[in-house]
Structures are given as C-alpha cells and as structure tokens.
Amino acid sequence: MLQRIAQPLPYAEALLEQFGQLSRLAKADDLPAGLVQAAAQLAGCELSQLYLLDSTHTRLTLAGEWLEGQARAEPRASLPSDYDGEQLLQYCLCQNRHLSLANLDHNLHETSFLPAREQAWRSLLCLPLQDEQGRVGGLLLLASHSARELEGFAGSLASLGTFALTQHQLLQRLRAPVTPISTAPTSLPSSGYGLIGSSAAMRAVYQLLGKVLHNPVSVLLTGETGTGKELVARAIHDCGFRRSQAFIVQNCASLPENLLESELFGYRKGAFTGAERDRKGLFDAADGGTLFLDEIGDMPLALQAKLLRVLQEGEVRPLGSTDTHKVDVRIVAATHRDLRALVEDGRFREDLFYRLSHFPIALPPLRERDEDILQLARHFADKASAFLQRDPCRWAETTLTHLAGYAFPGNVRELKGLVERAVLLCEGGELLPEHFSLRQDASQAGDGCMNLRERLERVERNLLLDCLRKNRGNQSQAARELGLPRRTLLYRMDRLKISPADV
Numbered sequence: 157m158l159q160r161i162a163q164p165l166p167y168a169e170a171l172l173e174q175f176g177q178l179s180r181l182a183k184a185d186d187l188p189a190g191l192v193q194a195a196a197q198l199a200g201c202e203l204s205q206l207y208l209l210d211s212t213h214t215r216l217t218l219a220g221e222w223l224e225g226q227a228r229a230e231p232r233a234s235l236p237s238d239y240d241g242e243q244l245l246q247y248c249l250c251q252n253r254h255l256s257l258a259n260l261d262h263n264l265h266e267t268s269f270l271p272a273r274e275q276a277w278r279s280l281l282c283l284p285l286q287d288e289q290g291r292v293g294g295l296l297l298l299a300s301h302s303a304r305e306l307e308g309f310a311g312s313l314a315s316l317g318t319f320a321l322t323q324h325q326l327l328q329r330l331r332a333p334v335t336p337i338s339t340a341p342t343s344l345p346s347s348g349y350g351l352i353g354s355s356a357a358m359r360a361v362y363q364l365l366g367k368v369l370h371n372p373v374s375v376l377l378t379g380e381t382g383t384g385k386e387l388v389a390r391a392i393h394d395c396g397f398r399r400s401q402a403f404i405v406q407n408c409a410s411l412p413e414n415l416l417e418s419e420l421f422g423y424r425k426g427a428f429t430g431a432e433r434d435r436k437g438l439f440d441a442a443d444g445g446t447l448f449l450d451e452i453g454d455m456p457l458a459l460q461a462k463l464l465r466v467l468q469e470g471e472v473r474p475l476g477s478t479d480t481h482k483v484d485v486r487i488v489a490a491t492h493r494d495l496r497a498l499v500e501d502g503r504f505r506e507d508l509f510y511r512l513s514h515f516p517i518a519l520p521p522l523r524e525r526d527e528d529i530l531q532l533a534r535h536f537a538d539k540a541s542a543f544l545q546r547d548p549c550r551w552a553e554t555t556l557t558h559l560a561g562y563a564f565p566g567n568v569r570e571l572k573g574l575v576e577r578a579v580l581l582c583e584g585g586e587l588l589p590e591h592f593s594l595r596q597d598a599s600q601a602g603d604g605c606m607n608l609r610e611r612l613e614r615v616e617r618n619l620l621l622d623c624l625r626k627n628r629g630n631q632s633q634a635a636r637e638l639g640l641p642r643r644t645l646l647y648r649m650d651r652l653k654i655s656p657a658d659v
C-alpha cells in the first residue's frame with residue numbers, strides 16, 4: 157500500500173495518528189472536516205474535498221473542504237444524481253474506481269467542482285469511499301497546483317476515507333431518536349441462524365435447531381424442494397462447535413453408485429482401473445466437521461449399509477482396502493422423499509432410517525407459512541438491490557397481494573428467483589405486479605401439482621431425448637455433446653426412465 161510513498165515510515169506514523177484522531181471525534185458533523193484536513197496534510201495537497209451521497213443515492217453534496225490550509229464551511233449546492241458535466245466524479249462513482257491525473261488538462265476535463273484560484277489545478281486524485289454495506293457512499297478528492305503523481309496515496313487514503321465515512325454513519329445513527337422497543341412477549345425465537353421467517357412453523361424449526369447445535373446427533377432434514385434444507389444444514393454447522401472445521405456437501409442422486417462410493421469413502425491405489433494412487437474420501441475431508449448428504453433417499457442400498465457402519469462405528473473403509481479407520485463426522489442428511497414409504501417399498505434400509513431419524517426436522521413449505529412470504533420477498537429484494545448498488549425498491553400494495561396469493565410450488569428458491577428478476581426489471585424504483593411472472597397454474601396450492609424437481613426432471617428428460625435423437629441413439633456421441641461421461645449419461649437415462657425405444 158505504501159510502496160510508492162517517498163518516505164513510507166514517517167508517512168505510516170502520520171497516517172496512524174490521523175486514524176487515531178478521527179476515531180476520537182465524538183460528533184458526526186466534525187468528521188468531514190477532520191478527514192479533508194487529514195488527507196490534505198498527508199498527501200501535501202492544497203485542496204481536499206469530501207463529497208457524500210444522500211441516503212437515496214441521488215444527490216452528491218460537498219460535505220467538507222480543506223483549501224490552502226483552511227477549512228471552508230459555506231454550503232455548496234449539491235450535484236444532481238447524474239453529476240451532469242462532472243465526468244471525472246461520475247467516472248469514480250459509477251465505476252467504483254479511483255482516478256489519478258498527474259497532468260490535469262482543463263481543456264480536456266471538466267473541473268468546475270474545483271474552486272477557482274489564480275493558480276491552475278495541475279494534479280488530481282479522486283477516490284470512491286464505501287459505506288457499511290460496501291456500496292459507494294462518497295468521494296474523497298485531492299488536488300494540487302503542481303503536476304504531481306498522487307497515485308501512491310490512493311490505497312491508504314481510501315482506507316482512511318472509508319473509516320471516516322463509516323464512523324460518520326455510526327455517529328449519525330447514535331444521534332437519531334431511539335424508537336421504543338416492543339415489549340410484546342415472544343415465546344419462540346422469531347428469527348434465527350441466518351434464516352428468514354418468523355411464522356410459528358419457522359419458529360418451531362429454530363427451536364429444534366437450538367437443541368441440536370451443540371449435540372453431536374445425526375439430523376434428518378425433510379421438506380419439499382427449495383424449502384431451505386441445505387441452508388439449515390449450513391446453519392447447524394456454522395452455529396455449532398464444529399464451525400471451524402469443514403462443511404462438505406454431497407448430493408447422493410447426482411452420481412452413479414460406484415462413483416458415489418469412491419467419492420464418499422475414498423479408494424486405494426489399484427482398487428479399480430484408473431485408481432493410480434490412494435485418494436481420500438469425503439468422510440475424511442469432513443473429519444471433525446459436518447457432511448451434508450443431500451437426497452439421501454436416492455442413495456443406493458449397498459452404500460446405505462456402508463453409511464450405517466460409519467454412523468454406528470465411526471469407521472470408514474476405502475474402496476480396495478481391508479483396513480478401516482476412525483472418523484469423527486456429524487451427518488446431516490436431507491430428502492424431499494417420504495423415507496418411510498421407501499422403507500416399506502424395500503428401497504431404503506429400515507435400520508438406517510431409524511438411525512437417521514433420531515432427530516428429524518421437517519421444513520414447512522412456503523404455502524403453509526404465508527406470513528413469511530412478504531418478509532422473504534423484502535429480504536431478497538433488498539439483497540438484490542444492494543448487489544446491483546441500487547436503492548432499496550418500494551413495494552406497490554397490489555404486488556404484495558399478488559405474491560401472497562401465489563402457491564410457490566418451488567418454495568423459497570422460486571420466490572428468490574422471482575424477486576431477483578423483478579428487481580432487475582424494475583426501473584422506476586417501485587416493484588409492480590407486472591415485474592413478477594407468476595404462473596397462473598400455481599395460483600392455488602395443490603398436492604397433486606408437479607413440484608419444481610419434477611418439472612426440472614421433465615426438462616432434463618426432454619433435453620437428453622433430444623440429444624440422443626439428434627445423434628441417432630448413439631450414446632457415446634450424445635454423452636460427448638453433453639459433456640458427460642458415458643456411464644453418467646446411462647445412469648441419468650435409467651433414472652429418468654429413458655429406454656432405447658423412446659429414442
């Protein structure tokens with residue numbers, strides 16, 4: 157950061173001193189003046205300015221100026237949101253990049269934001285400053301009458317400026333009137349572990365989560381697609397005592413049996429053709445941490461027996477090995493299937509079912525917790541706006557009603573996707589019903605209707621059939637075109653019930 161400073165050590169000491177002085181300021185109004193003075197002195201510039209964006213990010217106002225050894229206090233008109241005519245400021249704000257000009261050419265650059273002086277301004281450094289949410293919240297500007305290279309100050313002064321900006325916001329918040337805290341009693345936690353939703357159904361989930369966090373039992377998460385099973389598995393890991401160790405995810409439906417086995421348990425050199433050296437499996441990678449086994453209902457029966465052994469004995473035997481070794485892994489498994497029905501059909505081991513269901517947590521579908529829909533929608537819209545560096549969107553009342561009446565067969569995942577798309581489409585700052593393409597067929601909840609997974613499977617089946625037909629049933633060619641190993645294609649065909657006769 158200081159490589160391009162002539163005397164880095166004295167500079168670093170002076171910089172540290174300025175951080176200290178700014179941190180001791182107790183009034184928000186003193187920070188802009190403190191920052192511009194500090195920046196001008198550190199860089200040895202005659203001018204330093206601080207511009208701040210307002211809370212709606214539409215106006216840029218000069219909040220502080222240090223000119224030739226003096227603070228200038230008189231207020232200046234704020235610049236409109238497009239900073240029309242101020243291309244240099246606009247560049248830094250919109251690109252979130254700093255700008256350094258060692259030879260400022262007034263014929264080339266519009267610089268009416270610089271105060272008029274007899275001596276021309278010859279060099280300029282303009283730095284975007286980020287606010288607490290990581291969005292550009294203002295600009296720190298330095299200018300000198302001599303043609304100098306100011307680039308070397310960029311990193312350190314941007315840090316100082318960002319620090320001052322966040323202190324400024326913090327002190328402003330402290331000064332703001334305190335809103336009374338509700339004293340209404342709450343029997344269940346209303347939000348938790350990074351999950352959004354305060355319906356009774358979700359609060360019951362948070363309560364169960366609280367019980368399992370510091371307890372090593374295996375957990376079975378059930379629920380429809382998109383209800384947040386993986387998110388909950390992560391929460392169990394991140395909030396529990398294993399948080400400093402690995403969290404590993406494996407989808408049991410995504411690989412054919414032998415590949416899944418070698419992924420999970422590892423193998424020894426020579427265990428099968430192509431096993432050129434020993435390889436550790438995911439149980440070893442997750443040792444001390446958590447292994448999340450998604451779609452456990454799709455795990456082949458032979459592997460279920462091996463998994464049971466890990467659960468009962470804590471022992472793993474890699475493929476091609478006669479030895480077992482101990483691992484300490486917490487298993488969190490998830491399924492959207494009815495495991496008990498699979499047991500009755502003989503497709504899931506009963507002993508494994510009982511072992512896994514010591515601590516089941518059922519995640520409710522979104523249609524059973526209407527009150528969470530709008531909370532989640534607002535959360536996703538705010539996140540999407542922040543990501544796009546835009547002001548939070550407003551919600552038209554009709555939009556909220558529109559959303560509340562929708563069944564969300566894809567649950568939270570579908571809601572998230574719809575909201576993110578709507579924020580992209582929304583130009584006037586207000587989310588309207590037309591920004592959401594809600595399917596008519598899902599305006600009512602219905603157990604018989606196809607869920608997202610079934611619809612995705614239908615899309616995949618059509619895609620594979622299409623490719624196989626194009627390649628006149630040649631599986632090797634189709635696999636190559638799809639970028640899949642042939643045996644994965646065969647496995648997917650089997651799962652999706654595609655027979656050569658269909659092709």
Ligand SMILES: Nc1ncnc2c1ncn2[C@@H]1O[C@H](COP(=O)(O)OP(=O)(O)OP(=O)(O)O)[C@@H](O)[C@H]1O
Pocket residue numbers: 350351352353379380381382383384385386387388450492568569572
């Ligand atoms: N309560 C929640 N709060 C915030 N985000 C959520 C919540 N529930 C789900 N999500 C989000 O919805 C999306 C889907 O969640 P997740 O992948 O955990 O679902 P899932 O039940 O594991 O789905 P699948 O069964 O299809 O694998 C993710 O982007 C997740 O972050």
